[in-house]
Amino acid sequence: MRDLSQLRQDALEIFHACVKAADPDRAVRNSLRLVGNELFFGVNNHVGLQDFERIIVLGAGKASASMAGALESLLADSIHEGLVAVKYGHGKRLEKVRVLEAGHPIPDLRSESASLQILALADSLSEKDLVISCISGGGSALLAAPAPGISLSDKQWITESLISAGADIYEINAVRKHLSTIKGGRLAECVYPATVINLMLSDVIGDDPGTIGSGPFAGDVTTFETAWSVMERFGLLEKVPRSVIIHLKGGMKGLRPETPKPEDAIFGKVFNIVIGSNIASLMAGKARASELGYNAAVLSSTLRGDTIEAARFHAHIAEEIRASGNPLHSPACVLSGGETTVSVRGTGLGGRNQHFIMSIVKEVSRIKEAVFLSAGSDGTDGPTDAAGAVADSETLRRAEFLELDPNEFLLNYDSYHFFEALGDLVITGPTFTNVMDIRLVLLA
Numbered sequence: 001m002r003d004l005s006q007l008r009q010d011a012l013e014i015f016h017a018c019v020k021a022a023d024p025d026r027a028v029r030n031s032l033r034l035v036g037n038e039l040f041f042g043v044n045n046h047v048g049l050q051d052f053e054r055i056i057v058l059g060a061g062k063a064s065a066s067m068a069g070a071l072e073s074l075l076a077d078s079i080h081e082g083l084v085a086v087k088y089g090h091g092k093r094l095e096k097v098r099v100l101e102a103g104h105p106i107p108d109l110r111s112e113s114a115s116l117q118i119l120a121l122a123d124s125l126s127e128k129d130l131v132i133s134c135i136s137g138g139g140s141a142l143l144a145a146p147a148p149g150i151s152l153s154d155k156q157w158i159t160e161s162l163i164s165a166g167a168d169i170y171e172i173n174a175v176r177k178h179l180s181t182i183k184g185g186r187l188a189e190c191v192y193p194a195t196v197i198n199l200m201l202s203d204v205i206g207d208d209p210g211t212i213g214s215g216p217f218a219g220d221v222t223t224f225e226t227a228w229s230v231m232e233r234f235g236l237l238e239k240v241p242r243s244v245i246i247h248l249k250g251g252m253k254g255l256r257p258e259t260p261k262p263e264d265a266i267f268g269k270v271f272n273i274v275i276g277s278n279i280a281s282l283m284a285g286k287a288r289a290s291e292l293g294y295n296a297a298v299l300s301s302t303l304r305g306d307t308i309e310a311a312r313f314h315a316h317i318a319e320e321i322r323a324s325g326n327p328l329h330s331p332a333c334v335l336s337g338g339e340t341t342v343s344v345r346g347t348g349l350g351g352r353n354q355h356f357i358m359s360i361v362k363e364v365s366r367i368k369e370a371v372f373l374s375a376g377s378d379g380t381d382g383p384t385d386a387a388g389a390v391a392d393s394e395t396l397r398r399a400e401f402l403e404l405d406p407n408e409f410l411l412n413y414d415s416y417h418f419f420e421a422l423g424d425l426v427i428t429g430p431t432f433t434n435v436m437d438i439r440l441v442l443l444a
Contacts, residue, residue, distance in 0.1 A: 002331060002444040004392045007371040010292050011390060011440050012426070014285045014333065019377050021284030022433040024063040024136070027201060027276040028070035039075075041197055042273045049078055052130040052195070057082025057097045058118055058187075060143045061136030061213055062090050062104070062378050063201050066432045068097040068134050083121055084134055085114035085142040087380075090430050105383075106159055107144030112152050115145035115182050119190055127193040137203025137378060137434030139213025140173060145182045147247060147256075154241045155179055165234040166343035168304060169204055173214045177259050178227040178251060179244065180214070184259035185267070187216035192266040201276040203378075203434045205302045205338055209272040210262075217270050219262030224251030277301070278337035278436045281377060285335050285438065294333035294442065303338030303439075307352050308359040310340045311374075315363040318370055318441050334441040348414020351382025353437055354425070357389040358415035361406045365396035369444035375426045378434035384416050386425040388437075398422055 002010070033040040040046040049055065055078050057068050064084040072079060072095055082097035087104040100117070102110035125131065146155050158179070162172045177184030188196060198217040200209060209218035228248050231237050237245070250256045260266055279301040289296035299317070303310055314336070321332050328334070342352045350358070353374040364372055375381065375388025399406060402421060409418040419425045 017288035018281040018285035024066035054080040059084040059134030060139035063136035111144035136201035183214035184220035220259035289333035299336040307340040346413030350415035353388030354415035
């Protein structure tokens with residue numbers, strides 16, 4: 001019989017197996033194959049490198065520097081130059097590709113500067129150029145080139161407001177795309193008629209190329225009307241800067257150009273390829289759990305909606321396993337992924353993964369020999385240095401011994417300081433990848 005200490009150790013090992021499966025270097029190498037001068041990619045796609053005068057690397061996201069590094073190793077001197085934008089602390093020194101660090105999840109002046117430099121390089125391309133793009137989670141904030149008449153501070157306010165209101169990534173991106181000169185297919189519009197191989201590490205449910213990094217190389221199915229309805233749904237129209245109202249209204253009246261749509265001719269020379277995803281990571285975690293002797297199952301890679309409701313659902317599954325052996329007999333490991341949302345109301349510190357675990361500390365205390373873990377695959381959860389948190393059957397007892405009331409921390413949205421006091425934060429540092437969140441339930 002495994003004790004709680006062993007369960008915790010196993011949970012961390014399974015989580016790291018999930019993250020390892022999304023390693024950018026491995027993902028790029030598994031997706032591209034160079035045979036002579038022929039570069040093979042995707043399903044039965046290939047290009048002859050001799051047909052291009054230049055190979056240019058562009059990209060943005062937490063994993064983009066690592067992805068670009070893998071391209072440099074694979075293509076060596078064939079790369080002419082490149083530029084990628086990454087979150088602070090996620091950069092690395094490369095030979096041909098410049099790496100710029102900038103703000104995430106809220107864009108800053110460096111985000112804007114990096115975007116403008118990428119646009120300038122893109123604008124210099126011709127049909128004789130091959131672009132290999134490296135897009136991963138975080139690309140939306142790092143590609144912050146506001147539309148004319150929109151300031152960076154306007155975009156910062158909107159991003160912060162939508163995140164705090166609990167908007168999901170699709171809603172946030174619908175707005176960001178229509179306030180941008182680079183998102184929603186506009187970068188593809190800029191590089192045309194160059195050929196584009198767009199490599200993506202997916203951090204979104206469904207792996208939609210139009211949503212990953214706000215789809216700089218993918219056609220956009222949303223409209224100015226979509227963006228307006230999102231702002232209206234979250235009660236932001238009366239608070240938003242007037243420049244945004246003017247811009248969106250102008251777009252709805254046809255006075256500003258819409259984002260390029262999937263059927264537009266510019267996407268005829270774009271190959272969008274997802275090279276890593278949440279489900280692939282979960283399956284790797286399942287395999288590792290099985291090796292460790294657990295009966296393992298992947299619940300879902302598409303979990304979304306309210307964080308507390310999702311957490312309680314996981315607790316109910318654990319209770320069912322303990323009570324009836326359904327859907328798995330113990331020892332059991334249930335994995336899930338996706339990205340839930342939190343509408344922040346308190347003044348505390350935390351993230352959705354810490355909040356997930358915080359909200360079920362009492363439920364977990366009623367389940368014998370159980371461990372719950374929730375953490376971001378990128379090593380970051382909200383504005384904290386933690387990836388997430390872990391709790392077990394004894395967490396509530398230890399908290400009470402330290403006179404920590406989980407209800408008080410939950411009401412103040414202060415999960416970070418609760419788990420920090422218990423030593424139960426999951427801290428990995430930057431993982432240089434991002435395929436959404438990983439959740440584990442282990443039962444001895």
